[in-house]
Amino acid sequence: MNDLLDDVKALLEKDFGDDRILKQIRRACENNEVISNFERNYVRKLAEKHLGRKPDTPAPVEKPVVPDVVLPETESAQNTPYAQKTQTIKTEPPRVSSASSKNSKLMIGIGGVALVVIIAIAASFSGITNVTPDVVKNPTDTVTESLVIQTDFTSYNNKDIISINGVSDTGGSVNLSIENQKGELVWAEQLSLKSDGRYSTLAIAGGPGWESSGTYTIKVDNGAETKSSTFSFTA
Structure with missing residues (x-):
């Protein structure tokens, strides 16, 4: 502190x-x-x-050392003057012939065809007409909405900092506002849009109109449309 x-x-x-x-x-x-x-x-x-503060860096993690496997001395080795004291086990990867490799590929191909047939039969009995999985959207895909507003968290306490950001496909500026659970205006600001249509600002959760806990609504208006989002506030 x-x-x-x-x-x-x-x-x-x-x-x-x-x-x-x-x-x-x-x-x-x-x-x-x-x-x-x-x-x-x-x-x-x-x-x-x-101020020249150095960022905190995590301590390096030491990699575990895997010891060699050592065999005990045999009776004949103990009686030999120049016998080695330890032996290290070395294993070589098994050799796969070209014929067995071709057979493996053939079995994999047959297994894949059989799996497709089983899925088709199961779909026909269960009444499923589409067995294609849903495509998972990439989180880095470009936002196509014309007006977006969001906050860094979904809940805040008294005197917390609220980070607000979003994007608008219109030029000029946008008007931001926050209303409490009674619909009373507790904060408002006008922001100029950047060259890429984005905007951002900070607001303090506190002051007149923030006396009661509840669900607060934040709105953005670009002149063409209005979007809103909610967050919970604890006084």
């Missing part, structure tokens, strides 16, 4: 980062309040970039 407070004070003194967020974290440190992982990571990244 002391290291975190020292980094926050140094960043504020040198005017690095967002003053509003850093002052919020400094007040939480001084009052021994709960500090979220997002706030800690935010300060740590700024300290590594501007």
